[in-house]
Every structure is written in structure tokens, then in C-alpha cells.
Amino acid sequence: xxxxxxxxxxxxxxxxxxxxxxxxxxxxxxxxxxxxxxxxxxxxxxxxxxxxxxxxxxxxxxxxxxxxxxxxxxxxxxxxxxxxxxxxxxxxxxxxxxxxxxxxxxxxxxxxxxxxxxxxxxxxxxxxxxxxxxxxxxxxxxxxxxxxxxxxxxxxxxxxxxxxxxxxxxxxxxxxxxxxxxxxxxxxxxxxx
Numbered sequence: 394x395x396x397x398x399x400x401x402x403x404x405x406x407x408x409x410x411x412x413x414x415x416x417x418x419x420x421x422x423x424x425x426x427x428x429x430x431x432x433x434x435x436x437x438x439x440x441x442x443x444x445x446x447x448x449x450x451x452x453x454x455x456x457x458x459x460x461x462x463x464x465x466x467x468x469x470x471x472x473x474x475x476x477x478x479x480x481x482x483x484x485x486x487x488x489x490x491x492x493x494x495x496x497x498x499x500x501x502x503x504x505x506x507x508x509x510x511x512x513x514x515x516x517x518x519x520x521x522x523x524x525x526x527x528x529x530x531x532x533x534x535x536x537x538x539x540x541x542x543x544x545x546x547x548x549x550x551x552x553x554x555x556x557x558x559x560x561x562x563x564x565x566x567x568x569x570x571x572x573x574x575x576x577x578x579x580x581x582x583x584x585x586x
Contacts, residue, residue, distance in 0.1 A: 394483075395444045402448055409450035413473050415466055415558070416440065416457045417484070417493035420548040425460050425519055428548050458552040463517040470558055482562035492567070494553035496524050516555040523551055 402409065419427050420434045430438030437457050445455055458466050470479060484492040495515075559565070 395447075399444065399447045409448040409454075412450055413454045413479075414445075414450065414456065415470055415479060415554065416455070417554045417559070418551050419457045419460075421460055421519065421521075421550040421552060422548055425521060425550060427457075427460060427552070432548075434548055458517050458554050460519055460552045463519065463552060466517055466554060467558055470561075478561035478563055479558075480562070481564040481566060482559055483566045483568065484559060485568050492556075492559055494520055494523065494551040495556055495559065496520060512556055513560060514555075514557050516557060517552065518555060519550065519552050521550045523549065 401407070416436060419436050420432075422428050427437070428435050430441060432438060437455075441455075456466050456469055486492060487494075487496070
């Protein structure tokens with residue numbers, strides 16, 4: 394998607410100076426800190442390289458969840474949108490039907506049961522241990538450095554924007570490819586009612 398948006402922005406002379414991005418996830422190291430932007434799994438680093446550095450977006454308009462202050466991104470969304478939610482959210486669908494890294498707690502900690510309402514209103518949160526299938530899906534990508542096994546670089550956790558903020562968007566655009574949709578449909582996340 395990014396190459397198309399970059400090309401269209403150049404052709405149409407579109408400016409990104411008034412655009413704010415609230416990105417959904419960042420991966421964390423074993424101490425629950427964001428990996429450096431040079432890490433091959435860093436969403437900030439990879440998005441910066443393939444998109445942000447190629448458009449005229451203002452640096453302070455680029456937001457990622459921060460494990461040092463998980464609530465900061467939600468507060469900024471509320472401030473910028475005056476409580477109305479972002480205009481559009483582009484969401485990838487995972488194997489368990491989750492959006493972004495919004496794995497339901499039941500996927501990893503079967504003793505935790507939350508209601509649908511609690512999950513729907515969940516704030517930005519740290520996931521200290523990602524689901525194994527999430528790793529497998531991520532391992533299928535093209536990564537640098539190509540000479541090093543990606544699993545050796547796999548961070549154990551992530552911070553993910555809360556479902557409250559995803560579902561608060563005026564428009565949701567859902568994405569996935571091939572078997573992901575079939576797997577997600579067969580294995581939806583379980584949440585107590």
C-alpha cells in the first residue's frame with residue numbers, strides 16, 4: 394500500500410503536513426522496552442524507512458504506542474480528534490481474528506476471562522508474550538538482515554493500541570491475505586460473555 398500512497402501523493406502534490414498517524418503496535422524486547430528503530434522487527438523503523446521518510450509528514454504527527462506511557466497515544470487521539478475518533482483505521486487481521494496485536498488475553502492466559510465489553514473498551518496495553526502463531530506469521534516476511542535467522546531476532550512481546558481506539562475509528566479497513574482469513578474464521582478469539 395505504501396508505494397501507491399507515496400506515488401499518488403507525489404503525482405497529486407498532496408501534503409502530509411496536516412496528517413496525524415496513530416500507529417497500532419511496536420514490538421518490545423525482553424524488558425518490555427521498544428526495540429531500537431534499526432531492529433528488523435521495529436514497526437517504527439520499517440514504516441519510517443518505507444513511508445514516513447518519503448512524504449512530508451511532521452515528525453511530531455507520528456505516534457506509536459509507548460511502553461513507558463501506554464495511555465499517551467489514546468490521550469493524543471482524544472485531543473486531536475476532540476473525542477470523535479480517527480477518520481480511518483487500517484487493520485491487519487491475524488490468525489486468531491485479532492486486529493493489530495490485539496490478541497485476546499484468553500489466547501495466552503487461559504485463566505483470564507474478560508467480557509466482550511471489557512475487551513471492546515480495552516486501553517493500549519503491553520503483551521509481554523505474543524501468541525506463537527503470531528510469530529510464525531511474522532516470520533514469513535522479507536526481513537533484513539537476510540543472512541540471519543529471523544527467529545533469533547524475534548522480540549517476545551509488543552505494545553498494542555487499545556481496541557477502544559481501533560473500534561472508535563469512523564471507518565475500519567480490514568486487510569489480510571489468503572489463508573489468514575480462513576484461519577481467522579475457523580479460530581476466532583474466545584471472550585467470555
